[in-house]
Amino acid sequence: MVLFYEDLHVGQVFESVGRTVTDHDVMTFAGISGDFNQLHTDDEFAKKSNFGTRIAHGVLILGIATGLTQRMGIFDGSAIALLGLEWDFKGPVKINDTIYLRMTIGSLRESKKGDRGIVVRDYEILNQHEEVVQTGKITVMIRKRPKD
Template sequence: YFDDLKVGQVFESVGRTITNHDVLTYAGITGDNNEVHTNDEFAKNTPFKKRIAHGLLIVGIASGLTQRLGIFNRSAMAALDLQWTFKAPVVIGDTIHIRVTIENMRETSKGDRGIVTRQYDVLNQRDEVVQTGNFVVMMHKKPK
């Protein structure tokens, strides 16, 4: 709940390995079949030298890793804003995890909820930040 959080708190998730199945399933669902994600031979001639995961796939997995933390479950009411930066590619076989920092909090005028800005770092197995961003959510306060 909103009341359980404090500005500056940091939460880290478990790791999640990105698989070929993840990338191909995402391509199939979204229709984003860009060859840098789906064609080994094409990808060899890119700056990455191999296929990379879709950036938005990693954003979605970061959201899932947030749920696995268990801290925001049932207390998040609505997503309000998302600002995200892609810093480095994630390749098939990378294991990512998230570090979430509570950056800002404010109570709403209704008093039964609050607005929380969560700052995300998505890190690979070498602890390199591959994506970063802010996610603003409305959260319930504890029931009285």
């Protein structure tokens, strides 16, 4: 079910399905981004780190969060544009951790054009232990419900 600007209210909460972060995800992201930091790609190096194992790139998890948002389907056809992003990395995501997101509507305001609004979505990314590993705000432009 697609949601439009009028369907949203401050404090409204949505949760996504889970997504397991795999070795393939991490190595593919390393290849695409060129970030082959040993903490992400070298088991032996990572064993000696504070984490004791390899961890996923923080930005990979942010990207997965946008995919989890899309999988909810609630903004398919109503989202117009990404306007801004603020993000904090709170803890590691290890290979084979399962993450999900909790998104809360933080604020709403109408845009200058009458057919859309600005929505700030507050994010918490949690792992399978319900530990918050990332938080952030994503500001988007959302269509208003068509009048016809």
